[in-house]
Amino acid sequence: MEDEETRRFDRQTLFRYAAATGGAGVLAGRTGIADAMRAISAAETGRLQVMDWAGYGNDGGQSMFASYVKGHAASKPQFTYMTNESDALAKIHAGTKADLFRPYVGWVKYFATSGLVQPWDPSLISNFRHLNPFMVKAGQYGGKQYGIPDDWGFDAILYRTDKVHPASNSWGLIFDDRYKGKISWFDDLNMITVAGLYLGFKNPWNQTDAQLKKSQDLLIKKKKNVRLIWSSETNLWEAFGSGDIWIAYAWPNDWVQMKKKGLKVAYMRPKEKPVAWVGMFMLLKTSSRPKLAHAYVDAWSSTKSAKWLEDNYGYGHANTIARPASSDLLKALQLTNPRAVTEPAAHLDRDIPRRATYANLWEQVKAS
Amino acid sequence: MTTPGLLGLPVAWLGVFFVAPIVIVALYSFNVYTLFPGPHGFTLDAWHTVAGSAIYRHLFWKSIEMSLIVSISIVLLAYPLAYYLALSGTRRKYVLLLLLIAPFLTSYLLRVLAWKVILGDQGVINSFLVWTHVRGPEHPISQLLYSRFAVMLVLAYIWLPFVALPIFVSLENLDQRLLEAAGDLYASRWRAFFAVTLPLSLPGVIAAFFFVFIPTIGEFVTPSLVGGTGGYMYGNQIVDKFGAGFPDWETGSVLALFLIIVVAVLTTVFSRFLQPQRAAAG
Numbered sequence: 001m002e003d004e005e006t007r008r009f010d011r012q013t014l015f016r017y018a019a020a021t022g023g024a025g026v027l028a029g030r031t032g033i034a035d036a037m038r039a040i041s042a043a044e045t046g047r048l049q050v051m052d053w054a055g056y057g058n059d060g061g062q063s064m065f066a067s068y069v070k071g072h073a074a075s076k077p078q079f080t081y082m083t084n085e086s087d088a089l090a091k092i093h094a095g096t097k098a099d100l101f102r103p104y105v106g107w108v109k110y111f112a113t114s115g116l117v118q119p120w121d122p123s124l125i126s127n128f129r130h131l132n133p134f135m136v137k138a139g140q141y142g143g144k145q146y147g148i149p150d151d152w153g154f155d156a157i158l159y160r161t162d163k164v165h166p167a168s169n170s171w172g173l174i175f176d177d178r179y180k181g182k183i184s185w186f187d188d189l190n191m192i193t194v195a196g197l198y199l200g201f202k203n204p205w206n207q208t209d210a211q212l213k214k215s216q217d218l219l220i221k222k223k224k225n226v227r228l229i230w231s232s233e234t235n236l237w238e239a240f241g242s243g244d245i246w247i248a249y250a251w252p253n254d255w256v257q258m259k260k261k262g263l264k265v266a267y268m269r270p271k272e273k274p275v276a277w278v279g280m281f282m283l284l285k286t287s288s289r290p291k292l293a294h295a296y297v298d299a300w301s302s303t304k305s306a307k308w309l310e311d312n313y314g315y316g317h318a319n320t321i322a323r324p325a326s327s328d329l330l331k332a333l334q335l336t337n338p339r340a341v342t343e344p345a346a347h348l349d350r351d352i353p354r355r356a357t358y359a360n361l362w363e364q365v366k367a368s
Numbered sequence: 369m370t371t372p373g374l375l376g377l378p379v380a381w382l383g384v385f386f387v388a389p390i391v392i393v394a395l396y397s398f399n400v401y402t403l404f405p406g407p408h409g410f411t412l413d414a415w416h417t418v419a420g421s422a423i424y425r426h427l428f429w430k431s432i433e434m435s436l437i438v439s440i441s442i443v444l445l446a447y448p449l450a451y452y453l454a455l456s457g458t459r460r461k462y463v464l465l466l467l468l469i470a471p472f473l474t475s476y477l478l479r480v481l482a483w484k485v486i487l488g489d490q491g492v493i494n495s496f497l498v499w500t501h502v503r504g505p506e507h508p509i510s511q512l513l514y515s516r517f518a519v520m521l522v523l524a525y526i527w528l529p530f531v532a533l534p535i536f537v538s539l540e541n542l543d544q545r546l547l548e549a550a551g552d553l554y555a556s557r558w559r560a561f562f563a564v565t566l567p568l569s570l571p572g573v574i575a576a577f578f579f580v581f582i583p584t585i586g587e588f589v590t591p592s593l594v595g596g597t598g599g600y601m602y603g604n605q606i607v608d609k610f611g612a613g614f615p616d617w618e619t620g621s622v623l624a625l626f627l628i629i630v631v632a633v634l635t636t637v638f639s640r641f642l643q644p645q646r647a648a649a650g
Contacts, residue, residue: 083611084611084613086612089614090610090615093404093405187612188613189614223597227597229596231592238484242489242490244488244489244490244513355614358614360613363605363608366605367423367426367600368426
């Protein structure tokens with residue numbers, strides 16, 4: 001079996017391959033890098049194994065990696081779906097052989113310290129320079145780039161302006177007794193974090209036992225006001241669009257979609273601040289195709305792909321040059337301001353040291 | 369082929385696809401197998417956690433209660449239907465039977481989702497109530513969807529044919545001469561029904577009841593589609609333990625095993641009633 005160290009793709013490897021493939025061109029410029037990448041990644045065989053979320057594979061997301069497929073016809077991506085990071089973690093431990101996968105920013109530290117992933121070499125990703133520096137930083141651990149940022153958005157509050165009159169711009173709206181039966185929460189342990197934000201805790205991502213108890217008590221007490229806990233956007237759009245709910249924990253694209261339906265809606269930025277989430281491509285340590293994985297992520301990071309994602313899926317993209325056709329989306333995501341995802345505008349989602357505890361508490365809320 | 373040879377395949381099938389997975393789940397529940405590498409060994413921690421949790425107990429009884437309501441309701445609904453089909457003497461009984469199972473020709477998901485169109489705040493029922501001025505447009509009956517009621521209604525609809533068919537079969541196999549004899553002995557139709565028809569069709573009724581009760585206790589798809597916060601069931605918690613938030617296969621395995629044990633006990637009881645002679649004698 002190939003030694004782990006030799007599988008790791010680093011600059012030295014690049015130089016070796018570069019020499020073998022007429023390296024002067026490689027070092028000459030970005031086009032040279034792309035050509036060299038194509039040449040050296042040809043040394044890797046078999047289809048690139050990608051573990052990703054539904055909608056990001058051959059079920060609609062083809063435009064995001066079209067340039068990769070064009071240059072690597074023999075190593076087209078083959079997808080395994082992950083329903084969330086927990087599912088991905090279980091699949092990796094159970095032996096699923098993926099080359100790369102996409103957890104979100106709050107999991108970067110967990111995976112970087114798990115021994116399951118290896119850092120990327122950003123110099124091999126020609127579009128890396130266009131990526132939002134705050135998101136790039138959030139993808140680092142121990143000075144190494146473990147996550148390459150791609151899709152992103154906010155967690156904030158969507159509400160019907162013709163039906164709902166918030167007492168203040170606050171996360172408190174998703175707990176408001178006045179709108180019992182018209183509220184929707186998101187099915188994620190982040191609900192514990194948001195409860196902590198609302199309760200004014202200093203670090204909602206690392207709450208003490210007493211704080212966790214208060215957050216859980218709040219959620220259990222207010223669950224009676226909640227009609228639906230959504231787990232997919234279509235699920236949310238259906239309920240919100242049909243008037244079954246008026247207030248929802250939502251993402252910017254949900255506001256755009258509901259506006260398109262002709263509903264009078266607002267996307268509130270709560271005073272406790274929205275939480276920004278960022279998808280992070282991570283390279284598995286056991287990958288036998290690291291060069292192909294770099295090429296795949298490069299395709300995802302291009303301006304063309306980024307614009308396509310924004311126009312078609314309504315998520316933001318870490319590529320700061322891309323601009324969506326929709327001015328509403330541009331506004332909701334504050335795409336002209338790269339700092340929009342971080343302090344003081346928003347909380348960039350982060351590591352939850354006691355994630356298992358948070359998960360357990362959230363499941364208890366649902367079961368209560 | 370010899371009898372052991374004939375038995376070999378189904379026994380092997382059961383061993384590989386039923387017994388072995390259950391043993392693996394049991395090993396996870398005792399921490400003998402773990403998802404994460406590292407030191408581990410036999411413990412009863414996850415069992416103690418589940419046994420000591422009022423939330424899991426509450427959820428389990430809630431699911432039992434919902435399944436019982438669904439099972440009893442549809443047995444009561446399906447019996448007259450099956451009775452008519454089997455004993456009315458109508459020549460179209462097989463056509464009607466086909467109509468009863470016709471919805472099964474469409475996807476399970478489609479049938480469940482269709483109920484959202486019917487039950488929503490602006491769905492068929494609420495729109496009708498608004499149109500007839502029974503309810504104001506701002507006051508729809510919101511309990512129709514994303515509620516415990518919605519889950520039970522949809523489950524009843526989904527499982528109705530599974531209940532009607534065993535009852536139909538037991539009624540159709542009824543020896544008609546017994547009913548004639550009851551009539552000859554001046555028993556009224558109600559008396560004949562309670563003294564002859566009902567006891568002899570009881571095995572079919574009990575089978576039908578358990579056909580629904582057992583799978584609906586562990587149901588998780590329907591609650592996740594139409595249940596909202598109130599319709600969350602025991603099966604949803606098992607799914608969450610294995611796949612949401614953070615993997616907790618130990619607790620998930622305990623919850624799953626406990627359900628298997630309950631189902632096994634119920635199946636043992638139920639198999640006794642599947643023997644008509646004993647049931648009738650009893």
